[in-house]
Amino acid sequence: MAEQATDNAHKIVSLIYETAEDVELWPTLLDACKTELQQGGDANHRERPPSSEDENILASHLLRALRINQRIEKMQNEIGAAKNVLDCLPMAIMTVDAQCSIVSANKLAHKVVSSSSLLKIENGTIYATRENAGLKRIVVATLGGMNTSKENSSAIKLADVQANSYLSIFAVKTTDSSDPFGRECCTLFIVSNVLSDFVSPDVLRRVYKLSPAESRLAHKLVSGDSLSEIAVKLGVTHNTARNQLKAVFSKTGTNRQSELVGLILSTPNSGDNKPFAPDAPAKNLEQQSDLKLKKMTLDDGREMAYFEFGDPSGVPVIYFHEFIVWQWWKLIDQEQFNALKVRVIAPLRPGFFGSKWKSTISLPDWSQDFLQFVDHLKLESYYLLGFSAGGPFAASAAHVSGERCLGLSLVSTIVPVENLSELEHIQPNMSRLVLGFAKYTPRVYRSFIKAILKTAGVNTGAYLREYLRHWSDYDQGLSEDAIVAKSLADSFLCTISADSSGIINEPIIATRPWGFDIDSLPQGTQIWRGAEDKAIPIKLAEKLNCIPGCVEHIVPNMGHLLIYDCWKNILETLLESPVTEPVRKR
Structure with a gap:
C-alpha cells in the first residue's frame, strides 16, 4: 500500500x-x-x-x-x-530557428510572402521556392557564426523576372529571442519591391557623408547585390568597388556588409536637404558650454556629477534635464535671466557624463540619490523643475522631499505608459517604436536603440532634422534657427558620445509605473505643455491632471520645446507657487 x-x-x-x-x-x-x-x-x-x-x-x-x-x-x-511592436516596424521581419521554422513574423513579412512567388509558408516553416538551399545556408551560417570569405554569406537575393518579383533576405543572429522554447534563432530582414523604397542614395550621402559613388554602392548592397554585381552595374572595376566599400565601412563605423545593411535600414528617409548639424560638434559637456562639472560621491561609492548656473546666492531651483541635456539657457537673454535671482542646479542622472550608471536604477532608487545630493549641498528647501524626460525624476524627488519642496513645475513631461494604445499618437514613429520596445521588451529594446544611436552619431544634425520633422510647426521652426539647431545637435552628440547608458536606459524607466501615486504630488504643481505637442500627446499628458490642485498651462501654437520661449513665465510662476503640504494617500 x-x-x-x-x-x-x-x-x-x-x-x-x-x-x-x-x-x-x-x-x-x-x-x-x-x-x-x-x-x-x-x-x-x-x-x-x-x-x-x-x-x-x-x-x-x-x-x-x-x-x-x-x-x-x-x-x-x-x-x-x-x-x-514589430508590426509597427516599416520593414519585413521574420525570426526563425535553424530549421527555418517561424518563431515570429510581423505583418509586413506576411504581406511580402503572400504577394511574392519567391517565398511560401508551409506547416509553420518558411521556404524559398527557387533557392531554398540558399536560404537554409544563410540561416545555418548565421546561427553557427561561420566566418567565410564568400561575399554576402549572410544574405541571399531572389528574383522572378516574369512575375516582376525581387527580394533580398539578410540574416542576423538574434541575441535575445522571446522564443518560449529557448531555441537559438536568427532574424531575417526582407527587402522587397512589394514595399516602398527603404531609403534613397541621396539620404545615405547626406546622413553618412558619403561620396555620390559610395552612396550608390551602399544603396545597391541593401538591394542584395554582391560586390561583383554592383561593380558591373555601376561600371567600375571590382577593386574600385572594394575600395569604395572600405570607405563606406569607415564612415559608417561598420565592419561587415550585414552590419552595414542593418544600419542603413534604421536610417531616416528624409527628403529635407537643409543643413542642420554643426561643422565641428563639441566633444563633451564642458567644452560645449564652458560649464564646470562638479562631483559628489554617493553612499554606494558612485559619483554624481552636476553643474550650476545663474546667481550663486539666488533661490535654489533644481533642474531635471531631458534625454539630450539640451542647454537652452545658453541661448536666452542673460540679463532677464539674472534678474530672476535664481541659482539653478542641474544634477546629471546615472549614465549621463560624469554620473556613474547603476544597472538597477529606478525612480525610487533615484529619489534616494537625490536626497543624498541635496543633503550634500546643505539645501534645506528648494524648487523643482522637470523638463520632458526629466519630469518623472522631478516628480519622484518631490514625492520624497516633503516640506523641503517649495514648488514643482513639470514641463512637457513624459508620463507612465499603461498600454500600447496610449502610444498611438506619439510622433515621430521612431519614438513610438522606442517607447513600445522600452515598455514591453526592454532587452530587445537595448539592441534596437543602440543601432539608432549609432546611425544618429554619424550625422547628428541630419538625424535630428528628420526626427523633428514630425513634431509641431513650432518645434520645426526652432530647428530651422541656425543657433538653436547647433545647440540641439551639439547637446545630442556630446550626450551619446560621453556615456550612452543613460539615454539608452532612461526610456525603460520613464515608461514604467513611477512607484508612487501621481495624485500624491504637492498641491499647486505647475503643469506646462504646448497645445501642439506631438511628442507627448494629450491623452498621455492629461494623466497629470489628477494631481490635487494642479495648475495647468496649455500654451497655444507651441510644441514640446516650449521651454525655450516660456522659460521666464515658467520660472516666475514656479517661484510664486504656494507652499503647501504634499497630499499623501491614506
Missing part, C-alpha cells in the same frame, strides 16, 4: 506541474488532492485527516507551480507585446 500511496503522490506532483502550463487542469488537480488526502492507508480506505507533512509537501509544490505559471504568463504577454 505504501508503494501505491507513493505512486499516487507522484501522480499528483506531476499533475501540479502540468497545471502550471495549462490552467484548465486546476479543477482536476484540486479534486485529486482532495481524494488523496481523504483516503486512508488500509484496504477499506477509511478517511483520515491529512497530516501537516502531507499538506506542507503539496503546498510547496503548488507554490512552485504557481510561480512557474506566473512566469509563463508574463513571458506570453511579453511575446504578444513584442509582436505588436
Whole structure:
C-alpha cells in the first residue's frame, strides 16, 4: 500500500506541474488532492485527516507551480507585446530557428510572402521556392557564426523576372529571442519591391557623408547585390568597388556588409536637404558650454556629477534635464535671466557624463540619490523643475522631499505608459517604436536603440532634422534657427558620445509605473505643455491632471520645446507657487 500511496503522490506532483502550463487542469488537480488526502492507508480506505507533512509537501509544490505559471504568463504577454511592436516596424521581419521554422513574423513579412512567388509558408516553416538551399545556408551560417570569405554569406537575393518579383533576405543572429522554447534563432530582414523604397542614395550621402559613388554602392548592397554585381552595374572595376566599400565601412563605423545593411535600414528617409548639424560638434559637456562639472560621491561609492548656473546666492531651483541635456539657457537673454535671482542646479542622472550608471536604477532608487545630493549641498528647501524626460525624476524627488519642496513645475513631461494604445499618437514613429520596445521588451529594446544611436552619431544634425520633422510647426521652426539647431545637435552628440547608458536606459524607466501615486504630488504643481505637442500627446499628458490642485498651462501654437520661449513665465510662476503640504494617500 505504501508503494501505491507513493505512486499516487507522484501522480499528483506531476499533475501540479502540468497545471502550471495549462490552467484548465486546476479543477482536476484540486479534486485529486482532495481524494488523496481523504483516503486512508488500509484496504477499506477509511478517511483520515491529512497530516501537516502531507499538506506542507503539496503546498510547496503548488507554490512552485504557481510561480512557474506566473512566469509563463508574463513571458506570453511579453511575446504578444513584442509582436505588436514589430508590426509597427516599416520593414519585413521574420525570426526563425535553424530549421527555418517561424518563431515570429510581423505583418509586413506576411504581406511580402503572400504577394511574392519567391517565398511560401508551409506547416509553420518558411521556404524559398527557387533557392531554398540558399536560404537554409544563410540561416545555418548565421546561427553557427561561420566566418567565410564568400561575399554576402549572410544574405541571399531572389528574383522572378516574369512575375516582376525581387527580394533580398539578410540574416542576423538574434541575441535575445522571446522564443518560449529557448531555441537559438536568427532574424531575417526582407527587402522587397512589394514595399516602398527603404531609403534613397541621396539620404545615405547626406546622413553618412558619403561620396555620390559610395552612396550608390551602399544603396545597391541593401538591394542584395554582391560586390561583383554592383561593380558591373555601376561600371567600375571590382577593386574600385572594394575600395569604395572600405570607405563606406569607415564612415559608417561598420565592419561587415550585414552590419552595414542593418544600419542603413534604421536610417531616416528624409527628403529635407537643409543643413542642420554643426561643422565641428563639441566633444563633451564642458567644452560645449564652458560649464564646470562638479562631483559628489554617493553612499554606494558612485559619483554624481552636476553643474550650476545663474546667481550663486539666488533661490535654489533644481533642474531635471531631458534625454539630450539640451542647454537652452545658453541661448536666452542673460540679463532677464539674472534678474530672476535664481541659482539653478542641474544634477546629471546615472549614465549621463560624469554620473556613474547603476544597472538597477529606478525612480525610487533615484529619489534616494537625490536626497543624498541635496543633503550634500546643505539645501534645506528648494524648487523643482522637470523638463520632458526629466519630469518623472522631478516628480519622484518631490514625492520624497516633503516640506523641503517649495514648488514643482513639470514641463512637457513624459508620463507612465499603461498600454500600447496610449502610444498611438506619439510622433515621430521612431519614438513610438522606442517607447513600445522600452515598455514591453526592454532587452530587445537595448539592441534596437543602440543601432539608432549609432546611425544618429554619424550625422547628428541630419538625424535630428528628420526626427523633428514630425513634431509641431513650432518645434520645426526652432530647428530651422541656425543657433538653436547647433545647440540641439551639439547637446545630442556630446550626450551619446560621453556615456550612452543613460539615454539608452532612461526610456525603460520613464515608461514604467513611477512607484508612487501621481495624485500624491504637492498641491499647486505647475503643469506646462504646448497645445501642439506631438511628442507627448494629450491623452498621455492629461494623466497629470489628477494631481490635487494642479495648475495647468496649455500654451497655444507651441510644441514640446516650449521651454525655450516660456522659460521666464515658467520660472516666475514656479517661484510664486504656494507652499503647501504634499497630499499623501491614506
